[in-house]
Amino acid sequence: MNDKLQILQLVRLRGRTTAADVAASTGLSTDSVDSVVRELCDAGLVQDLRGRLKLTGDGRVELTALIAAEREGVDQARMSAAYHDFSSVNATFKQLVTDWQLVDEDKPNDHTDAAYDAAVISRLEGVHTDFRPLLERLTELAPRLKMYPARFDAALTKIRDGDHSWLARPLIDSYHTAWFELHEDLIGLAGLTRAEEAAAGRAQ
CATH class of the missing domain: 1.20.120 (Four Helix Bundle (Hemerythrin (Met), subunit A))
Structure with a gap:
């Protein structure tokens, strides 16, 4: 399962959300979410605005590509x-x-x-x-x-x-x-x- 896809999608849907809320909704561990969020922020796909996560333009492009790739396997x-x-x-x-x-x-x-x-x-x-x-x-x-x-x-x-x-x-x-x-x-x-x-x- 693609944790990156799950997290990007939830951040998109929520507009602005917290890592704790992402973990609660996805069922992923807090440590896993924190680790992936750091990677996404470093890659410029997500912004951390005082603890609130927001998808960037590049993040939307990446999410669209990930969903398209997932769809090919369905x-x-x-x-x-x-x-x-x-x-x-x-x-x-x-x-x-x-x-x-x-x-x-x-x-x-x-x-x-x-x-x-x-x-x-x-x-x-x-x-x-x-x-x-x-x-x-x-x-x-x-x-x-x-x-x-x-x-x-x-x-x-x-x-x-x-x-x-x-x-x-x-x-x-x-x-x-x-x-x-x-x-x-x-x-x-x-x-x-x-x-x-x-x-x-x-x-x-």
Whole structure:
């Protein structure tokens, strides 16, 4: 597995992040992340801005090349089929998040209706269970994605424990954050672009 690719991609997706957050999300050891980050900074691919990591222009070029090389080793027919299946469950998840954030389509959810929130969380439980076989297919096709099952499980555990911010809150490794980042990984692995997916109504 290419640690350099994993780290560059996560730094790109997060905008600015810390080495500790990268380690937590990728499952790599802190020492491994620190070592690779030093190499990336020395090579001018990443900037360390007071502990916040940011991808440079050269870093984006390198990341694009690494993803293209990774894609060559992935069965594209199987990836295309898996991405098609993902698009269906992605639509379900997007609607779930919308319903979590809004009530009656346009009223912000103030989360005072416990029964309403519980119903949405119950739907998330169903998505989580139904999605697992497809997620396993995806991780078999691209081993770099093997960090995602643990991330989804961890976020759902926090939600079950009563901290509902882990469903869709930004800037933490919430269920939605992991989902968004997985979608971005799949777009790259399938040889697509976010602009194409947004035009098709499939990008978040």
